[in-house]
Amino acid sequence: MSGKRFKGKLCVYCVTRPSITGDHVFAREFFTDESRSNLPQVPTCDSCNNEKSKLEHYLTAVLPFGGRHPDAYANLTEMVPGRLAKNLRLARELSATRSRTWYLEQGMYRETMTIPLDSDKCHLLFELIGRGLAWYHWQVYLQPGQTSRAMFLSKSGTAWFDAIFTMDAAARVHGDLGKGTVTYVGVQAVDRRDLTLWRINFYGGIAVAGDPAAPAEVATEIAVVTGPTTLVNSLAERSQSSQTPRSI
Ligand SMILES: [Zn+2]
Structure with missing residues (x-):
């Protein structure tokens, strides 16, 4: 097909x-x-x-x-x-x-089932998805010295990305696949067309618990950044959101 x-x-x-x-x-x-x-x-x-x-x-x-x-x-x-x-x-x-656990969402504790999540596999797949979206919407091929990096967005990361997404952009795109099964938004930087940022939401937001010692911190959104490796790495660090998910 x-x-x-x-x-x-x-x-x-x-x-x-x-x-x-x-x-x-x-x-x-x-x-x-x-x-x-x-x-x-x-x-x-x-x-x-x-x-x-x-x-x-x-x-x-x-x-x-x-x-x-x-x-x-x-x-x-x-x-x-x-x-x-x-x-x-x-x-x-x-x-x-x-097992079952509790997590905090919008000021309320909710009970949810947790299962282990292999964060390496998750990151690898979302890095590929970022490459795919950058090409699909804007025909961007990442060259040597450019990369794609995925991260779960914690509260601080979400606030940081909210700010980024209000900045000037060369292009913006919104996707809704399967009536909300997967939704995403993307922006492409004005001065660097290979610099693209994505926020991806699966199944209305996958609850990803971070450190078991701090189970209240739950990420529901995944971000992917593509562009020059050094810039992508520094953006990822500044977003302070690259927590290691242990379970969903
Ligand atoms: Zn290939």
Whole structure:
């Protein structure tokens, strides 16, 4: 179904090999069957497509646990059991470590289920998603010396990003996929077209608890920054939001 239009371009993820197919920036498996039409696609090579698929197999089984959107529930009850049946090791891991906890949201404590979240896999996938979105909307290929970096937004990080998003931009974009299953906003810097910032919301906001010693701090939004490596790293540090998520 990917078609010829994605063949022979440069892969948006490695920016080295020619593409052989189209990759869904947000894997179709994050959405219910009814919500899978018109998802953004980008050119990808075989190798990057396979690597991204591995990350997606894991995260499409895990992320719906943290979601609040009705499709997260549909995804959990209809699709996640099938995925876990195919991945017995992950299923055992999740059932052994699942527990309930309380977290603070908008001044109220809510009870939620927590399961462990592999933050490396999560960051890697969202860094690829950032590369995909930058190309899909603005045809940006990240060159050597440029990078993509993902982070969960804590309260301080959210305030910092709120300020950034009000600044002048060359372009702004808003995406709503699967009636709110995934929403995102992006801005592209005026003076550096490779500098793009994204805020991505899955399933109405995935509750990601940070340090178990401070369970009240919950991130619900993921940010991705693309651009020159040194600038991206300093932006990420200044946002003070690169906490290590331990569970969702
Ligand atoms: Zn590639």
